[in-house]
Amino acid sequence: MSDLLDTPWFYWALGVSLGLPVALIVLTEIRNALIRRGSGLAGAVGLVRNFIVPLGALLLLLVKANEVSAEATPVRVIATAFGFMVLILLLSGFNATLFQGAPEGSWRKRIPSIFLDVTRFVVIAIGLALILSYVWGADVGGLFTALGVTSIVLGLALQNAVGQIVSGLLLLFEQPFQLGDWLDTPSARGRVVEVNWRATHIDTGGGGLQIMPNSVLAAASFTNLSRPADAYSISVTSVFGLQDAPDEVCAMLARVAGTLPQVRPDATAKAVAVGGQEYKTTIPLRSPADAGAARATFLRWIWYASRRAELHLDEAEDDFAGPERVADAMRVVATSLRLNPSELAEIAPHIRVTRYGTDETVQVQGEVPARMTFVVGGRIRVVSRREDGSVVVVGTLESGDFLGQTTLTREPVLAGAHALDETTVLQIERDQLEALVMRKPALLHEIGRAIEERRETTRRVLAAVDSAQ
Template sequence: MTPVVDSSWFYWAVGVAIGLPICLVALTELRVALTRRSSGLARPVGMIRNYVLPLAALLLLLVKATEVPAQATPVRIVSTVLGFVVLVLVLSGLNATFFQGAPEGSWRNRLPSIFLDVARFVVIAVGLAIIFSYIWGANVGGLFTALGITSIVLGLTLQNSVGQIISGLLLLFEQPFRIGDWVDTPSARGRVVEVNWRATHIDTGSGLQIMPNSVLAAASFTNLSRPTGEHTLSVTTEFGETDPPDDVCRLLERVAADLPQLRPGAVPTSAVAGAGEYQTSIPLRSPADAALAKTTFLRWIWYAARRSGLRLGGVEDDFATPERVERSLRIVAPTLRLNDSDRETLLAGARLTRYGADETIQSPGQIPTRMTFIVNGRVRLVAKRVDGAVVPVRTVDAGDFIGSTALTREPVTSGAYAVDEVTVLQVDREHMEQLVLRKPLLLQDIGRTIEERDDDVRRALAAAGD
């Protein structure tokens, strides 16, 4: 009688009985360590421990320990289940190894999901073919031949449609734009809101433009959002040919520098384009600000050009007629304690002009050269915190004034901007000095206003936590 230790099945049985618990303990510790590190490999290791290793041990016991033939149905069933589990493990392992946690901007991160789906389908098809061929003895060669012939026929029949899809998929793989980017294409300009394997959806502001990816792949377009923070708006304006070019460029740059959409730290530039035209380049924070920045800039330079005596579009400003100036002096007369003689005297030094809504009239820290009296509209006074944040102080309207420190030649503590279109009457410092010399009470009123404005600024900053 053959001793048990001389039987081959004995060593297989002992090896499985000892090796299986050791491998289970080792894989358990490895999975716990990977889980603590939030590694994507924790799930594949768990599948090896819970499914692959027990099924492999069972298969060894059936074939080697109990010597069941490989063609037996129980062995084939266990082998098939093990093959399916290994197939799932391969898919999970590839996903965890190559695509989970892929670096931003790498080809693994840019790979479209449809490519992953096709790759998974190919791996599953090949895996099933191997399982049915080697375990069940099925003839899969004929099936692959039929599929190949069918693919060729379909490819020739649908070559135009398939070519468009492939072009779109290649565009997705390259990823020249992402969700939220602003693009300028031959047929649409707007923000990308959705990208799939067939088409790109662009929000143009007046609707949603659905553009096939194959069209974008064959066309030239501009991604306005790349490089990040490098978008510049270019605006063309036209002035009178006799207007001094340096004065026009300074005006355009000054107005552009006050735009709220201007990129922090950037400086706008303006250059002569010829024939009375000027090109102004305005660095913006985002392409999304371009439309609002352009409309605000064009609106503000209309007012600024008239205040500076420049002819935007070649048109002279005829707003400040003597009649309007006279009426404006009557409106501010109670504030300045003017009589008829005083109004006649101030006519030579008064200047009537306008500011557009949200336009800056006075900046904090500025030393005014004239006092500004509000004839029509509203002006909001603001203070600036240490961190640059703007804090509202109060709103003044017709009959009130700003720039009162023009007489003391001190910087103003509050800024001012127009709430809506504002008409103001500006009086030069020299004429105001002559007026207050004749009217000591007016000087006291102005001094009291300076103190009140300073108190208002201090209270506003204290309430804002500065």
């Protein structure tokens, strides 16, 4: 027994036989805990448990316990596998520690994948060189010299391709743009969706992908529309008649631009006269991706808004409210308000027939209306915006229905409204309504009943949404 205790291999064998199971159990528990936490290090710990620890134990048994020479081929093969697994562990641990789960906006999240590929290549090259040198005794210096000469020859033969790769590396190192940024280049305008060793891929938004070589992009002058953040705007130029007051035109343009759904929150649209009957409207947007939709919607809405404001967009006259159309609209009002012919003739000179475009705002929630609006043709959607920003549909108005019931009571409306399609409306100003109800008290009672019905409908819809949640 004393002879056994005096032999060096006994303690190595005993240590491996006891330490290996304990290490495997501990590593298993650590890995399970990391998996429950969703940590990216679980894979690295699993690699240590499944490969590195068993291979290390096998090396100790061969070299220390069995006293097999380190120059033996089986030992070198196992040592090579052990070193290769350590190399993989370094790569996976480096990736999990620095880049997996990196916060949005941090340098770790923004770093291009091409730099990670270069770093992995360098680490693998150094690791393999160390394995060949220490395990197999290879002349690494001579190998690297041969590789260097080969690289020079390949570089001269592929200088154009290598030039593009170097240009891409320099471009990405400088980081003038990131994935998702919008670029305006001499040959393309769109969003960056991919950057690789050779080229940058730009989604032009028209169903096509512009492939631009990095060498071309590095040598060209381009505009990053996404930087600085929250600073992208578009400018739209429009022409009005000489008889239109510039302040009225600017106010109308700014008001319409401010209601666009693409406008950046907490930003203000501005309109200025630039001379020669031209006006420039600056519209701040959330993203360059909204530019096309915002421009199209703005041009469509100011066509309707300019006619409601009796302004002359493109110096055009509006002859929409002809006698026949006004007569049809008056019949709708007479039915809704139960007016006799004499009462109808009395307010006829003071009514106004106009139009709203699709999705255009007809009534703003929380504002006090200055007029009653009757739907003559088309549809209007009534919605209520809640405190959490969600929108609840209260109902849909069609021909004969009306908005602005609180015009006489001067109370804020509980819901907003927008046109579902091109909608023709008839509007009566507050002073004309006041004069009308003074002569017809029953009308005031009818309007009051409509106010209560609309309030009850809004409360009922909101209560149903709350109960459903």
